[in-house]
Amino acid sequence: MKKVLRILKQIRNLNLGPNIEDAANESLHSKKLAIEAIEYVEAGAKSAAQPGVVINRIWAMPNRWTFKIKPIAEIVKRYVGSGVGWIDPFAGMNSPAEITNDLNPERQAIYHLHAKDFALFLGTEYNGVLFDPPYSLRQVRECYDEMGIALLSQEDTNLFPNNIKEIIAPKIREGGHALSFGWNTIGFGIGLGFKLKEILLVCHGGKHNDTIVTVEEKQVTTVNMFEGKLFNFANCFSER
Numbered sequence: 286m287k288k289v290l291r292i293l294k295q296i297r298n299l300n301l302g303p304n305i306e307d308a309a310n311e312s313l314h315s316k317k318l319a320i321e322a323i324e325y326v327e328a329g330a331k332s333a334a335q336p337g338v339v340i341n342r343i344w345a346m347p348n349r350w351t352f353k354i355k356p357i358a359e360i361v362k363r364y365v366g367s368g369v370g371w372i373d374p375f376a377g378m379n380s381p382a383e384i385t386n387d388l389n390p391e392r393q394a395i396y397h398l399h400a401k402d403f404a405l406f407l408g409t410e411y412n413g414v415l416f417d418p419p420y421s422l423r424q425v426r427e428c429y430d431e432m433g434i435a436l437l438s439q440e441d442t443n444l445f446p447n448n449i450k451e452i453i454a455p456k457i458r459e460g461g462h463a464l465s466f467g468w469n470t471i472g473f474g475i476g477l478g479f480k481l482k483e484i485l486l487v488c489h490g491g492k493h494n495d496t497i498v499t500v501e502e503k504q505v506t507t508v509n510m511f512e513g514k515l516f517n518f519a520n521c522f523s524e525r
């Protein structure tokens with residue numbers, strides 16, 4: 286935007302003078318500048334092109350318990366409401382979801398299972414999922430250390446937490462939501478039937494990583510009669 290402003294100021298300050306030849310040269314120059322500005326804006330629009338995705342950035346104090354961070358508590362409240370029909374496989378201490386789980390028996394959750402066992406045990410047609418696992422292998426180790434679990438399984442080392450997302454994704458109803466928390470915006474992704482809706486970047490300053498909230502909506506799918514495959518309408522329209 287600064288570049289566009291600079292170009293517009295240059296155009297405004299062009300001296301068209303009384304001489305016709307000078308004026309013609311100057312107006313040609315101003316046209317070139319205008320084209321440069323348009324191309325700059327269009328390139329920016331293309332690079333940000335994710336129609337309908339809302340991206341916000343805000344500063345807030347960090348907190349070990351994600352849902353205690355003020356702007357995160359607000360976005361969670363906005364989507365989860367009373368929590369009815371929501372699931373949370375990594376509930377920690379503050380989950381508003383109706384059906385909560387946390388491996389650590391000292392956390393506030395209904396179930397204390399490994400997230401994979403919890404995901405397998407769940408039914409179907411949930412309104413949404415809060416997905417706030419440990420954000421790195423190091424954090425997984427720290428959680429396990431707290432519980433006195435010495436060894437990480439190969440699955441936890443190599444596939445976690447995507448293996449849990451794969452089990453949960455089909456259990457969320459169409460139009461339901463997935464709110465993922467972490468250091469990236471991978472979320473559940475279109476491959477698991479979710480469309481990106483909103484991103485909240487929470488900057489904590491200092492040496493802290495941002496906490497990123499990724500909000501996605503489960504897409505409407507139907508069975509493709511010819512191949513018996515699940516067919517995603519959203520993909521169909523975006524490919525046109």
Ligand SMILES: C[S@@+](CC[C@H](N)C(=O)[O-])C[C@H]1O[C@@H](n2cnc3c(N)ncnc32)[C@H](O)[C@@H]1O
Binds near residue numbers: 387392399
């Ligand atoms: C980032 S914290 C969740 C914080 C929570 N959202 C809050 O605001 O209170 C991650 C939680 O996942 C739990 N956890 C770690 N590994 C797990 C696993 N394999 N299965 C289930 N829970 C696990 C930890 O005990 C921890 O409470």
